[in-house]
Amino acid sequence: MTTDIHMASAELGDTIIKIDELNKWYGQFHVLKDINLDVKRGERIVICGPSGSGKSTLIRCINRLETHQEGSIVVDGIELTEDTKHINEIRREVGMVFQHFNLFPHLTVLENCTLAPIWVRKAPKREAEETAMRYLERVKIPEQANKYPGQLSGGQQQRVAIARSLCMNPRVMLFDEPTSALDPEMIAEVLDVMVGLAEDGMTMLCVTHEMGFARKVANRVIFMDGGQIVEQNEPEEFFNNPQNDRTELFLSQILQH
Amino acid sequence: MTERTRIPLHRDPRVRAILVQVLAAVVVGYGFYSLFQTTVDNLVARGIQTGTNFFDEVAPFQIGFTPFFDYKLGESKYIDVFFVGIQNTILVAVLGIIAATLLGFFIGVIRLSPNWLVSRGALVYIEIFRNVPLLLQIMFWNFAIFLPTLPAPKNSIAMGAFYLNARGFHTPLPVIENTTDFAIWIALLTFLVIGLVMFARRAKALFEETGRRLPVPWISAAALIIGGYIFYLVSGSPLSFDEPVLGRFNFKGGGQLPLPLFSLWFALTLYTSAFIAENVRAGIQSVSHGQTEAALALGLSRKDTVNLVTIPQALRVIIPPTISQYLNLTKNSSLAVAVGYEELVAVWAGITLNQTGQALVIIGMTVAVYECLSLLTSFVLNWYNKRIQLTER
Numbered sequence: 001m002t003t004d005i006h007m008a009s010a011e012l013g014d015t016i017i018k019i020d021e022l023n024k025w026y027g028q029f030h031v032l033k034d035i036n037l038d039v040k041r042g043e044r045i046v047i048c049g050p051s052g053s054g055k056s057t058l059i060r061c062i063n064r065l066e067t068h069q070e071g072s073i074v075v076d077g078i079e080l081t082e083d084t085k086h087i088n089e090i091r092r093e094v095g096m097v098f099q100h101f102n103l104f105p106h107l108t109v110l111e112n113c114t115l116a117p118i119w120v121r122k123a124p125k126r127e128a129e130e131t132a133m134r135y136l137e138r139v140k141i142p143e144q145a146n147k148y149p150g151q152l153s154g155g156q157q158q159r160v161a162i163a164r165s166l167c168m169n170p171r172v173m174l175f176d177e178p179t180s181a182l183d184p185e186m187i188a189e190v191l192d193v194m195v196g197l198a199e200d201g202m203t204m205l206c207v208t209h210e211m212g213f214a215r216k217v218a219n220r221v222i223f224m225d226g227g228q229i230v231e232q233n234e235p236e237e238f239f240n241n242p243q244n245d246r247t248e249l250f251l252s253q254i255l256q257h
Numbered sequence: 258m259t260e261r262t263r264i265p266l267h268r269d270p271r272v273r274a275i276l277v278q279v280l281a282a283v284v285v286g287y288g289f290y291s292l293f294q295t296t297v298d299n300l301v302a303r304g305i306q307t308g309t310n311f312f313d314e315v316a317p318f319q320i321g322f323t324p325f326f327d328y329k330l331g332e333s334k335y336i337d338v339f340f341v342g343i344q345n346t347i348l349v350a351v352l353g354i355i356a357a358t359l360l361g362f363f364i365g366v367i368r369l370s371p372n373w374l375v376s377r378g379a380l381v382y383i384e385i386f387r388n389v390p391l392l393l394q395i396m397f398w399n400f401a402i403f404l405p406t407l408p409a410p411k412n413s414i415a416m417g418a419f420y421l422n423a424r425g426f427h428t429p430l431p432v433i434e435n436t437t438d439f440a441i442w443i444a445l446l447t448f449l450v451i452g453l454v455m456f457a458r459r460a461k462a463l464f465e466e467t468g469r470r471l472p473v474p475w476i477s478a479a480a481l482i483i484g485g486y487i488f489y490l491v492s493g494s495p496l497s498f499d500e501p502v503l504g505r506f507n508f509k510g511g512g513q514l515p516l517p518l519f520s521l522w523f524a525l526t527l528y529t530s531a532f533i534a535e536n537v538r539a540g541i542q543s544v545s546h547g548q549t550e551a552a553l554a555l556g557l558s559r560k561d562t563v564n565l566v567t568i569p570q571a572l573r574v575i576i577p578p579t580i581s582q583y584l585n586l587t588k589n590s591s592l593a594v595a596v597g598y599e600e601l602v603a604v605w606a607g608i609t610l611n612q613t614g615q616a617l618v619i620i621g622m623t624v625a626v627y628e629c630l631s632l633l634t635s636f637v638l639n640w641y642n643k644r645i646q647l648t649e650r
Contacts, residue, residue, distance in 0.1 A: 102551035116555035
């Protein structure tokens with residue numbers, strides 16, 4: 001497992017997400033300013049920045065949990081517009097993991113994982129359950145399949161949330177601060193799963209402050225501040241030689257402890 | 258060297274708790290004792306014999322609406338009045354609970370509609386119907402709306418064999434003409450239903466096996482209608498209908514829902530649905546937005562998100578206060594006295610009490626009936642609520 005996954009970065013595929021001149025306002029407040037971002041198939045991007053910089057909003061625009069006012073977002077050849085058919089097509093292909101897990105507390109772990117495959121993909125129940133068990137094994141909690149989310153620890157819940165997304169066979173995974181709500185000893189188990197995903201070539205956009213993870217896994221680190229992409233670079237360059245003062249300040253603040 | 262210090266008794270919480278409880282028990286016990294003694298003394302002083310002998314006396318009054326009971330003036334006894342009263346109370350309570358639940362859910366859901374006009378409309382509905390006293394509403398619908406606007410029996414609004422007038426709603430009643438035909442018909446129907454249940458099972462298995470969904474409700478409805486029609490063609494109707502016929506003053510024959518029942522049901526439904534709507538709104542709002550987002554992010558449609566994620570979780574919040582509303586509706590049905598619907602309080606705690614003077618027995622029995630109905634309702638719903646509670650640790 002210690003193979004350097006950066007080796008693979010040379011062979012990235014075509015563009016899967018293309019964001020052009022994206023602008024978004026919350027009322028008068030300008031949250032996203034002229035965002036341009038191309039994501040290649042297989043690319044692993046870590047987005048960091050101070051709170052309120054618009055990083056979560058940006059990835060939430062990609063599966064239309066937030067609407068944008070200007071610019072365009074094209075995911076796997078489908079442009080995001082008001083058209084609910086397109087929105088649903090994109091959501092099927094884009095998985096998302098939330099800061100607070102958002103597992104369905106009234107369903108068992110297994111039912112959480114099979115809900116969308118059965119109702120959205122119209123998969124046979126048995127097949128959906130087999131797929132779910134495969135992914136639960138992959139996140140190392142198959143024995144919890146028949147428990148309810150409330151009976152699991154935070155780290156286990158987040159791993160279930162990852163498995164739930166994977167059951168839809170997404171082409172892109174979005175992670176919105178997946179470890180921010182976890183106790184320190186549980187962060188590692190979630191990051192391990194994410195590293196495993198990266199090794200398998202999943203296209204990933206992660207909003208996170210886990211700089212160790214960024215160094216190890218990312219092809220590209222993006223720094224956002226005030227709704228803009230301030231700086232983006234390969235991890236080594238990004239951490240060792242930040243070009244922008246704000247990046248430098250931010251890194252010094254989060255890395256000094 | 259630590260020596261256990263003795264706590265003064267008045268500062269020991271355990272001793273204090275016992276003392277307070279003993280004191281409270283004595284006070285309450287004495288209260289009940291003196292209540293009982295005063296009642297007995299008063300009854301003796303006035304020479305009233307308390308007992309249940311009057312149960313078997315013939316009740317000297319007619320009851321107009323006794324759908325489930327063969328009540329005959331001059332034959333039926335006081336105790337029959339009691340049972341008729343219970344049945345009529347349960348009838349209006351059940352009808353009211355069903356209608357108020359459906360209407361309340363609908364109003365509660367549209368209260369959260371993003372459409373301004375629709376959600377404001379629901380708000381106005383809720384604020385009007387829960388803020389006006391129920392008695393006033395019952396009288397309003399009965400005396401101000403239905404009685405003056407509905408025609409006399411002679412000019413009834415006819416809808417086929419159904420007639421609506423100021424006396425109430427008249428419907429044809431099915432009558433079994435030929436018992437063998439009817440038995441055969443019931444048997445065939447039973448076979449058909451069993452077949453459909455098996456079909457539904459097969460369809461579920463098929464869905465789990467292949468993901469193919471069959472339109473089971475549609476197929477079942479079609480099978481029932483077509484099956485019934487074929488049998489009708491083959492053997493003729495197993496039932497005939499006793500149709501209401503206009504007599505001198507009112508319709509005779511058929512079934513009849515008296516206007517007071519309708520007014521009472523209508524008012525109880527509107528009033529209670531306003532409260533249920535608020536419960537539903539609170540329940541839906543209690544489900545965090547993150548749940549909806551997670552479902553949408555998985556690609557579920559809005560409709561599936563609401564049905565599979567939001568509503569099942571909201572129910573846990575909606576049910577407990579809605580049990581209270583069901584109990585309220587049942588008890589509020591006693592306001593029927595105002596419009597003359599013959600439920601328990603009107604015919605038993607009202608007329609029968611007036612005629613026999615057996616206050617102690619009659620009020621006691623009336624209280625017991627409401628107590629039983631309420632406990633039964635809350636028992637059933639609490640059991641259901643417990644079944645769907647979230648499992649945690």
